[in-house]
Amino acid sequence: MSQLEPSNVLIVDDLPENLQALDALIRDDQRVIYRAQSGEEALALLLDHEFALAILDVQMPGMDGFELAELMRGTERTRDIPIVFVSAAGKELNYAFKGYESGAVDFLHKPLDPDAVRGKVKVFVTLDRQRREARRHIEELERSRREQEALLCQLNATQEELQRSLNMRDEFMSLVAHELRTPLNTLFLESQMRSLQIKRGNLAAFAPDKLDAMVRRDERQIKAMIRLIDDMLDVSRIRSGKLSIRPAQVELMALLDRVVSDLSVHASAAGGSIALRPHEDVGGCWDEFRIEQVIVNLLTNALRYGGGKPVEVSVNADSDQVRIEVRDQGRGIAPEDMLRIFEPFERVARNGEPKGLGLGLYISRQLAQSHGGELSVVSTPGEGSVFTLTLPRCESSGAAPEQPAAETTDHHP
Known part of the structure; x- marks a missing residue:
């Protein structure tokens, strides 16, 4: 005291x-x-x-x-x-x-009377000290009460966050099981059908043209599972601070042309299309694999929620930075969802729309920021969305050093 x-x-x-x-x-x-x-x-x-x-x-x-x-x-x-x-x-x-x-x-x-005066003064001084002591105790009790309330609020918030994490874990496990089951079921049914054809001696079912179609179907299902596993690994690397960036000189337009060409087949099958607006060559010092990963995520997202309407990719560049825009004409994003979509495991799919783990945009923004850039979105409900990837055009000599090989050997295929 x-x-x-x-x-x-x-x-x-x-x-x-x-x-x-x-x-x-x-x-x-x-x-x-x-x-x-x-x-x-x-x-x-x-x-x-x-x-x-x-x-x-x-x-x-x-x-x-x-x-x-x-x-x-x-x-x-x-x-x-x-x-x-x-x-x-x-x-x-x-x-x-x-x-x-x-x-x-x-x-x-x-x-x-000296004794009377001293006695009276002593009484009132004692009362004053008791009053101040009581006031101090009350203030300490009030401070303790506020601290307990703050601690209780913190505890409640921690409990809510823990419950949210548990719910997210359960939902995540359910989603992973569902996402993995789809390609695995397809592969299993394909293997069952092939076993049945072999038992029946129907070797015509394995003619070169049909066998090639089988292989392509198998590859699609296997790639879907690999993408799912890669996304989960990337989230783990991001949260542990072990996601590496290996910058090198990249010709951006060639990269975009390749990605758009690869995804155009998928877009056509879904009744949509992807167009890359022409632009002069744009060079920069980035991790080509990671930038391609971001572009693929943005285009896949645009095709998924674009309602089958055309998707456009455009590039704007100056001496300091380059901006890659992916524009769709889908239903757009509600204002209350604009920040949430960049959080892990967050999905805003409505009834009838495809679902996923909700990792693509989170990983993409982290990859953009790891390059010193940013991933942003502008959207108007009913009029579509524009995702913009902004990257600095650094020189290779000023690029961030590569992480140790032990942390990067499983990052790039």
């Missing part, structure tokens, strides 16, 4: 010798004595300090003790300070009655 500060006692008398005598009488280690020779001086001190007791001389020129007491009782800051009046006037003037009427706790006649 911290030591309490000494109590303040105010003595007011127009005669310096009276002040000095009273000061000497009541001074103590637990008290600080303030002197005032007029009501005006006393009021100034009362505004600056808290007092355990005020001892006022009644008969003073100008503002007398009664007038000072009246002012003290009329002010919030000073109205509860105990007042003891001191007077040399005879008892026949009935000053004591007037003093008690003005709110005094006692009235002393001069010459003062």
